[in-house]
Every structure is written in structure tokens, then in C-alpha cells.
Amino acid sequence: MSCTLRRTVLSLIYAFLELHVFCSARFEITVPSAPLVAVHGQSAILSCTFPLDGRFDLDSTIITWQRRLEVVHSFYHGRDQLALQSRRYANRTRLYHSELGRGNASLRLDRTPPEDAGEYMCSVSMLSGSQSKSFRVKVAAFYTEPHLQVSASPQGVELTLTSRGYPTPKVRWLDGTGAELSNDTQTELRRDAQGLYVVSSSLTQGSGSNSTLTFVLSNQDLDQEIRREVSLQSEAVTVPPLEPSGLGRCYFYSIPEAKDKLGKVSVLDLEDAA
Ligand SMILES: *[C@@H]1O[C@H](CO)[C@@H](O)[C@H](O)[C@H]1NC(C)=O
Ligand SMILES: *[C@@H]1O[C@H](CO)[C@@H](O)[C@H](O)[C@H]1NC(C)=O
Ligand SMILES: *[C@@H]1O[C@H](CO)[C@@H](O)[C@H](O)[C@H]1NC(C)=O
Numbered sequence: 001m002s003c004t005l006r007r008t009v010l011s012l013i014y015a016f017l018e019l020h021v022f023c024s025a026r027f028e029i030t031v032p033s034a035p036l037v038a039v040h041g042q043s044a045i046l047s048c049t050f051p052l053d054g055r056f057d058l059d060s061t062i063i064t065w066q067r068r069l070e071v072v073h074s075f076y077h078g079r080d081q082l083a084l085q086s087r088r089y090a091n092r093t094r095l096y097h098s099e100l101g102r103g104n105a106s107l108r109l110d111r112t113p114p115e116d117a118g119e120y121m122c123s124v125s126m127l128s129g130s131q132s133k134s135f136r137v138k139v140a141a142f143y144t145e146p147h148l149q150v151s152a153s154p155q156g157v158e159l160t161l162t163s164r165g166y167p168t169p170k171v172r173w174l175d176g177t178g179a180e181l182s183n184d185t186q187t188e189l190r191r192d193a194q195g196l197y198v199v200s201s202s203l204t205q206g207s208g209s210n211s212t213l214t215f216v217l218s219n220q221d222l223d224q225e226i227r228r229e230v231s232l233q234s235e236a237v238t239v240p241p242l243e244p245s246g247l248g249r250c251y252f253y254s255i256p257e258a259k260d261k262l263g264k265v266s267v268l269d270l271e272d273a274a
């Protein structure tokens with residue numbers, strides 16, 4: 001091969017590569033690069049935009065939103081085509097027809113339940129090109145104001161805080177110095193009828209000490225942190241014996257914050273110490 005020929009071949013290859021790069025760069029749709037967090041029960045906009053080459057023909061534009069083979073929403077022949085739409089999405093999707101001419105194929109998803117979480121694919125096909133891209137949608141619900149329950153016994157006091165949200169939270173209890181208390185805590189999770197998590201976290205404190213405890217719940221997807229301080233005052237009081245054999249010692253607990261901060265009247269529990 002002569003030098004000139006080789007150079008010609010090489011420049012043809014370069015020209016082809018450039019053309020190829022140029023073509024795929026010309027029709028490139030854009031979807032969120034990070035997972036989208038939808039708030040449970042509310043509307044979420046699943047973003048998908050495409051380039052316009054000046055001329056836009058609505059009738060030859062095909063927009064499809066899918067989760068694997070499940071059709072979330074589809075549009076062709078100039079209108080929404082919902083005959084094959086999955087029942088789970090019936091009456092919950094909206095494509096903004098007036099936005100299509102601006103290169104915007106974003107879809108609104110209404111009343112999102114936890115099951116809407118997953119991988120969504122936006123496909124755009126039109127005269128100037130076609131492309132599909134996927135991204136992840138997460139569903140999260142803000143945890144509700146924790147509800148405090150207190151039960152006291154001669155051995156100590158058990159504080160239980162209950163809250164509801166989604167997805168699974170991180171729960172911690174801290175002592176007065178900010179150190180994590182993990183030995184005397186117990187956290188349980190269950191799902192309610194809506195698919196949300198009900199988290200109940202208990203801490204047991206031995207009797208006869210005053211302490212300030214902090215409950216911390218975090219829901220990372222929503223950057224939500226609930227921090228509630230509970231100060232527990234415990235006082236040993238000597239009272240006349242109720243029975244000849246009984247010991248006349250009672251523990252008296254009070255939780256000053258319980259009334260206004262945690263929605264439950266403070267509990268003063270009197271019990272015989274064995
Ligand atoms: C959607 O809305 C229509 C009209 O309001 C109603 O007839 C249909 O039952 C609804 N479908 C679902 C699955 O809710
Ligand atoms: C696309 O349309 C939706 C609905 O009107 C809007 O919320 C969104 O901001 C639009 N996206 C762009 C990139 O214009
Ligand atoms: C927690 O329990 C572990 C093992 O049972 C023990 O080694 C540790 O000292 C305990 N921590 C506290 C703060 O009581």
C-alpha cells in the first residue's frame with residue numbers, strides 16, 4: 001500500500017468515526033443522571049428531554065414510558081395511546097402535549113405508592129432519530145412525628161417511640177453525652193396496609209437514675225432527620241407498705257417533655273419494688 005493510499009484510508013476511517021460520533025451526538029435524549037426520589041402519595045415528574053432539529057412533527061413522534069415490558073404511558077399518531085397501559089398506572093400518568101414541541105417528554109406520575117419504585121425507560125422516536133434511556137425512581141415517605149409510649153416497672157422504664165414512613169430508617173438512641181446506646185435498645189419494623197414501614201424503637205433505662213436520652217431517626221432518601229430529646233427523672237420514694245410483706249419503696253418517673261413535644265401526657269408510674 002502506498003503512503004498516499006494508506007493516508008486516504010485512514011482519513012476515511014476518521015471521517016467515518018467522526019460522522020458516527022456526530023450522528024449519535026445529534027439525537028441524544030436526557031434523563032436524570034441520579035435516582036429520582038418521589039414522595040409517597042404525591043406527584044413526581046419523570047424528566048426526559050430530546051433535541052429538536054427545528055422541524056417538529058407531532059404525528060410522527062412516538063414517546064413510550066416503560067418499566068421493562070410494562071407500559072406506563074405511550075403516545076403516537078398525535079395522541080396518548082393507553083390501551084396497553086398497565087392497570088397500575090391507569091389515571092395516574094400525564095404527558096404534557098404542549099411541551100413535546102419544546103423537546104420535553106417528561107411524564108407526571110400521580111399518587112405514587114411504594115411499588116412505583118423501580119427502573120423507568122423513556123423512549124423517543126421521531127424523524128431525526130430515536131433513543132431510549134433508563135433511570136431509577138425511588139419512593140420515600142417522610143416519617144411522622146414519633147409517638148411516645150412509656151411503661152414503668154420496678155426494674156426500669158421502657159420508652160417506645162413509634163413513627164411511620166418509607167423506606168427503612170436508621171434509628172439510634174444517644175445518652176446525655178451523645179454516645180450511642182445500643183445494648184438496651186430494640187427496634188422493630190413492620191409494613192402497614194399502604195406498604196409503609198411502622199418503626200417502633202424501645203429503650204430500657206434502669207430505675208433510680210436521671211437521664212437525658214435522644215432518639216434520632218433518619219430517612220436518607222429525603223434528608224429527613226427527626227431528633228427528639230426525652231429527659232427521664234426518676235425518684236425513689238418511701239411510702240408505707242401496702243402489704244405487711246411488701247417493701248414500701250416506689251419509683252416515681254416523670255418525663256417533662258412528653259406532654260408538649262411527643263403528644264402523650266407524662267406517665268407517673270407507681271409500683272411496688274419487689
Ligand atoms: C380511570 O378513570 C375513569 C374515568 O374517570 C374510570 O372509569 C376508570 O375506572 C378509572 N380507572 C382506574 C383503574 O381507576
Ligand atoms: C417539562 O415539562 C414539565 C411539565 O410542564 C416541567 O415541569 C419541566 O420543568 C419541563 N422540563 C424542561 C426541561 O423544560
Ligand atoms: C454492650 O454489650 C457488650 C457485650 O454484651 C459489652 O461488651 C459492652 O460493654 C456493653 N456496652 C455498654 C455501653 O454497656
Ligand SMILES: *[C@@H]1O[C@H](CO)[C@@H](O)[C@H](O)[C@H]1NC(C)=O
Pocket residue numbers: 208209210233234235
Ligand atoms: C433526679 O432529679 C430529681 C428532680 O430534679 C431529683 O429530685 C432526684 O433526686 C434526682 N435523682 C437522682 C437519682 O439523681
